[in-house]
Amino acid sequence: MTKHAVVIGGGLAGITAALDLRDAGLDVTLLESRPRLGGAASSFPRGSMMIDNGQHVILRCCSAYQELLARLGATGSVAIQDKFDVTVLSPAGQARLRRTSLPSPLHMTRALAGYRLLSMRERAAVARAALAFRLANPSDPNLDSPKLGDWLAARGQGERARRLLWDLFIVSALNIDGDDASVQLAATVIKTALLGAKDAADIGIASVPLGELHGAVAGELLAALGVQVRLGARAASIETIPGGGFRIGLTARQAGSSNADDESSAGQADAGSLPADAVVLAVPAMNAGSLAVPAGVTDTSAWDALGFSPIVNVHFVYDRTVTPLKFAAAVDSPVQWVFDKTRQAGLESGQYLAISLSAADKYVDMPVAALREMFEPALERLFPAAANANVTDFFVTRERRATFRQGPGTGALRPGAMTSVRGLALAGAWTDTGWPDTMEGAVRSGHNAAQEIVRQMGLTGAVDRVPVASPHAVQLGAEDLDTAWSDAP
Numbered sequence: 001m002t003k004h005a006v007v008i009g010g011g012l013a014g015i016t017a018a019l020d021l022r023d024a025g026l027d028v029t030l031l032e033s034r035p036r037l038g039g040a041a042s043s044f045p046r047g048s049m050m051i052d053n054g055q056h057v058i059l060r061c062c063s064a065y066q067e068l069l070a071r072l073g074a075t076g077s078v079a080i081q082d083k084f085d086v087t088v089l090s091p092a093g094q095a096r097l098r099r100t101s102l103p104s105p106l107h108m109t110r111a112l113a114g115y116r117l118l119s120m121r122e123r124a125a126v127a128r129a130a131l132a133f134r135l136a137n138p139s140d141p142n143l144d145s146p147k148l149g150d151w152l153a154a155r156g157q158g159e160r161a162r163r164l165l166w167d168l169f170i171v172s173a174l175n176i177d178g179d180d181a182s183v184q185l186a187a188t189v190i191k192t193a194l195l196g197a198k199d200a201a202d203i204g205i206a207s208v209p210l211g212e213l214h215g216a217v218a219g220e221l222l223a224a225l226g227v228q229v230r231l232g233a234r235a236a237s238i239e240t241i242p243g244g245g246f247r248i249g250l251t252a253r254q255a256g257s258s259n260a261d262d263e264s265s266a267g268q269a270d271a272g273s274l275p276a277d278a279v280v281l282a283v284p285a286m287n288a289g290s291l292a293v294p295a296g297v298t299d300t301s302a303w304d305a306l307g308f309s310p311i312v313n314v315h316f317v318y319d320r321t322v323t324p325l326k327f328a329a330a331v332d333s334p335v336q337w338v339f340d341k342t343r344q345a346g347l348e349s350g351q352y353l354a355i356s357l358s359a360a361d362k363y364v365d366m367p368v369a370a371l372r373e374m375f376e377p378a379l380e381r382l383f384p385a386a387a388n389a390n391v392t393d394f395f396v397t398r399e400r401r402a403t404f405r406q407g408p409g410t411g412a413l414r415p416g417a418m419t420s421v422r423g424l425a426l427a428g429a430w431t432d433t434g435w436p437d438t439m440e441g442a443v444r445s446g447h448n449a450a451q452e453i454v455r456q457m458g459l460t461g462a463v464d465r466v467p468v469a470s471p472h473a474v475q476l477g478a479e480d481l482d483t484a485w486s487d488a489p
Contacts, residue, residue, distance in 0.1 A: 002025070002026065002027050003026050003027070003277040003278065003457055003459075004026065004027045004028075004029070004275070004276050004277050004278075005021045005026045005027070005028050005029075005276060005277065005278040005279070005280065005453060006028075006029045006030075006031065006235075006246070006248055006274060006276040006278075006279050006280070007021070007028060007029070007030045007031070007279075007280045007282055007427075008031050008235040008238075008248070008279065008280065008281050008282060008283060008291070009031070009032065009039065009280075009281070009282030009283040009427070009428070010030055010031070010032030010034070010036075010037040010038070010039060010229070010231070010282075011037075011038065011039020011040055011041070011282060011428075011442060012038075012039060012040070012041060012065075012068070012214065012439055012442040012443050012446065013039075013282040013427035013428045013429065013442040013443070013445045013446040013449070014030060014032070014039070014280070014282035014427065014446065015030070015037060015068075015214070015218045015222070015446065016068060016427075016442070016443045016445075016446025016447060016450070017280045017282055017425075017427050017446040017447075017449045017450045018030045018222060018227050018280075018446075019068075019071065019221070019222070019225070019227075019446075020446065020447060020450030020451075020454075021278075021280070021450050021453060021454070022222075022225050022226065022227050024450065024454045024459055025459065026277075026278070026453075026457075026459075027226075028226075028227045028228070029227070029228045029229075029230065029274065029276075030222060030227055030228070030229045030230070031230050031233045031234070031235055031248070031250070031274075032229070032230070032231050032232075032233065033232065033233065033234035033235075033253075034231065034232070035231050035232050035253075036211065036215045036231065037214065037215040037216075037218050037219050037229070037231070038210060038211055038214040038215035038218070039442075040053070040054070040056075040402075040439070040442070041053075041054075041056050041210040041213070041214050041439060042210055042211045042214065042215055043209040043210050043211030043212070043215075044211075046393075046395070047393075048346060048347075048348070049345040049346050049347055049352070050209035050211065050212075050345055050346055051209075051315070051341075051345060051395075051397070052206075052209060052210045052211075052341070052344075052345075052354075053210070053397055053399070054311055054313055054356070054397060054399055054402070055313060055337070055339050055354055055356040056206070056210060056439055057172075057203055057204070057205055057327075058078065058080075058203075058204040058205075058439065058440070059193050059200060059201050059202060059203060059204065060080055060199050060200055060201070060202040060204065061192055061193055061196060061197065061200035061201070062204075062438075062439070062440040064440055064443040064444050064447065065439050065440045065443045066078075067443075068443050069213075071221070072213075072214075072217045072218055072221055073217065073221075074213050074214075074217050077206060077207055077208045077212075077213050078204045078205065078206050078207065078213070079204060079205060079207050080202050080203065080204035081202050081203050081204070082202070083098060083099050083100075083101075083199075083202060084097070084098065084099040084199075084201040084202050084203065085097070085098040085099075085203075086098075086168075086203070086327075086328070086329055087325055087328045087329070088115075088117060088168065088328070088329045088330070088331060089328050089329070089330045089331075089333070089335075089382045090117060090330065090331050090332040090333060090382075091332060091333060091381045091382070092332065093116075093117075095114075095115050095116050095117045096111075096114075097111045097112075097115060098110075098111050099111060099198060099199075099201070099202075101198070102198070103198060104195065104196060104197055104198045104200075105130070105134060105195045107198040108194060108195075112126055112127075112130075115165065117164050117165075117331060118160060118161060118164055118165060119160075122158065122160060122161050125156040125157065125158075125161065126157070126161060126165065128155050128156045128157075129152055129155045129156065129157050129161075129166075130190075130194075130195065132155050133186075133187055133190040133191050133195060134191060134195045136183075136187040136191060137187075138184055138185075138187045138188040138191065138434065139184075139434065140184070141411065141412070143182075143183045143184040143187060143411075144182065144183075144184045144408060144409060144410070144411035144412060145408055145409065146183050146408060147179060147180055147181070147183070147407070147408055148166075148170065148178060148179060148180070148181040148182065148183050148186045149162060149178065149179025149180065149181075150179075151183045152166060162178055162179065163178070163331065164331045164332075166178055167331075168329050168331070169189060169190065169193070169194065170186050170189065170190075171336065171358050171359050172336065172337060172356070172358045173185075173186075173189045173193075173436055173438070174186065174189070174358075174403075174406040174436055174437075175309045175311060175358045175359055175402055175403040175406060175437070176309055176358075176359050176405060176406050176407055177359050180407050180408075181406060181407060182406050182407055182408055182409075182410055182411065183408070184411050185406050185410075185411075185435075185436050188434065188435060188436065189436060203327075205326070205327065205339070205344075206344065207343070207344060208344060209344060209345065209346075232252055232253045233250055233251075233252055233271060234250065234251045234252065234253075235248050235249070235250060235291060236249045236250060236251045237249035237291065237294060238279060238281075238291050238292070238294065238295040238424070239294065239295065240295055240296055240421065241275070244277070244423075245275060245276060245277050245423070246275070246276045246277075246278075246279050246295070246423065246424070247273050247274070247275055247276075248273060248274045248275075248276060248279065249273050250270075250271040250272055250273060250274060251269060251270055251271050252269055252271040253269075277423065277457070278423040278424070278425070278453045278456070278457060279295075279423065279424045279425070280425050280426075280427050280446075280449045280450070280453060281424065281425070281426050281427070282426075282427035282428055282445075282446065282449070283428065284401065284428060284430065285303045285304070285306050285404060285428065285430045286303075286304065286308070286401065288300070288303060288426065288428070289303050289304060292419065292421075292424070292426075295421055295424060296420070296421045297419045297420050297421050297424065298420045299415075299420065302412075302413040302414075302415070303413070303415065303430075305413050306404040306405060306410060306413050306414065306430060307404060307405035308400070308401040308402070308403065308404055308405055309358075309359055309360075309361070309402060309403050309404070309405045309406070310360045310361060310363075310364040310398065310399055310400045310401070310402055311356070311357065311358055311360055311398075311399040311402035311403075312357045312360040312363040312364055312371075312396065312397070312398050312399070313354055313355065313356055313357065313396065313397045313398075313399075314354070314355040314357065314371055314372075314375045314396055315341075315352070315353075315354050315355075315393075315394065315395050315396065315397070316352070316353045316354075316355075316375075316376070316379065316386075316391055316393075316394055317347065317350060317351070317352045317353075317391065317392050317393035317394070318350050318351045318352075318353070318386065318389040318390065318391060318392065319349075319350045319389055319390045319391075319392050320350060320351065320385075320389045320390075321350075321351045321385075322351055322353070322379075322383045322385040322386040322389050323340070323351070323353070323383045323385065323386075325340065326339070326340050327339045327340065328382075330382055333378050333381065333382060334357075334374055334375060334378050335355050335375065335378050335379065335382060336355070336356060336357055336358060337355070337356045338353055338354070338355050338356070338379070338382070339353065339354050339356065340352070340353060341353070341354045350392060351389075353379065355375055355379070358402075360398075364398055364400055368394075368395070368396050371396055372394050376391065376394075403429070403430075403436075403437035404430045404437050406436060406437060411432075414430065414431055414432040415431055415432060416431065416432045416448070417431060417432075417445065417448040417449045417451070417452045418452045418456075422456055423453070423456055423457070425448075425449040425450075425452045425453050426445075426449060427442075427445040427446045427448070427449035428442065428445050429441035429442040429445060431445045431448070433445050433448065
């Protein structure tokens with residue numbers, strides 16, 4: 001008799017786990033409480049445009065994520081630059097970081113040597129920290145304790161070098177202030193992306209809305225493979241069945257509910273239950289414990305201790321083009337990264353720029369009007385043409401629990417895929433993938449969870465059909481599931 005697995009959560013981790021489990025020969029049901037798949041990487045309509053809930057950037061070294069895109073038939077919907085090339089703006093001028101074709105690690109030497117936002121002495125000192133990162137072992141538990149700011153300072157990196165160079169990569173990759181970041185995760189980012197293969201850091205951006213890239217295409221593939229996808233179905237409980245297996249209690253969003261994305265019990269009605277031989281719990285850490293503990297999972301207290309960090313995106317639509325750049329980083333400015341979303345969103349005239357703010361604790365509760373008052377002149381200082389353009393639309397998206405808080409000590413808190421209950425596995429970028437909380441980490445976690453289920457169920461030979469995520473992947477700016485957006489008054 002074919003075994004039945006239930007995957008709870010329809011983000012990238014859940015989609016990956018469902019595909020892998022189906023490949024292994026199981027009947028699979030995927031439950032998603034929202035009316036769409038995609039989780040952290042989704043879109044919503046605003047007038048004639050489709051707006052991504054946040055900016056997600058991949059690097060060429062995101063192999064597991066790219067393998068998922070290939071399976072979805074969506075590889076052509078992500079454009080990856082030929083060579084890592086980032087324009088860094090400041091009110092005082094700009095610089096450019098561009099790799100060469102030299103072998104690693106020499107491929108970044110010219111970019112650093114010409115990074116004129118730092119003095120010659122500061123540029124020379126960067127080599128000391130780069131060598132330390134190259135020699136670091138990201139799996140070393142001793143790197144889980146110190147703060148990155150202290151670690152870099154001990155290696156000759158002053159305040160300016162940390163703010164004007166290292167923060168460009170660390171803040172967006174780990175969603176935490178650079179000085180407070182985990183050295184362990186920072187070493188993973190720098191060693192893999194910037195000091196790994198020469199093309200590892202080449203940047204890729206989706207050319208279609210994320211809801212199309214992940215949700216719609218994934219739903220079609222899952223259905224074609226025979227996976228039952230139940231949207232708007234929330235797992236309210238998981239109970240173990242005497243003799244083996246589980247029973248998942250379900251609720252569904254009531255008709256007329258005012259918030260289609262509401263994952264709380266409000267507006268939910270009982271929708272029966274679903275039996276399962278195995279369960280993959282692919283939900284955020286803050287939701288996982290409430291389901292896992294009643295199912296008998298022990299040692300879940302560390303999951304809440306991971307905490308969370310917010311991301312805020314500030315969106316401007318201008319009546320004309322104000323910059324030819326597709327994206328840029330910024331220093332000495334409240335702007336961190338800015339992206340041209342005009343074509344992706346389907347805007348027919350003008351230009352749509354989205355500012356992505358990681359580690360956004362000070363912005364997440366700021367009123368919309370205050371954010372506009374801060375960031376409109378900030379963009380004009382970076383793009384002088386914006387001062388002569390009219391803002392035709394302005395809005396803000398907020399991810400209050402975008403990622404777990406990737407600071408010191410988190411390496412010891414992240415759980416593996418296997419739980420203390422046989423047949424119940426965890427997935428999600430917050431689990432112990434060895435990588436930051438990113439789309440790549442989410443995909444890897446889905447592979448890990450499926451592998452655990454297949455092994456525990458003793459499906460001979462099936463584990464060989466479940467992909468193993470490559471250890472070479474990381475990308476900037478992944479976000480989570482708590483999106484809210486609001487208009488300017």
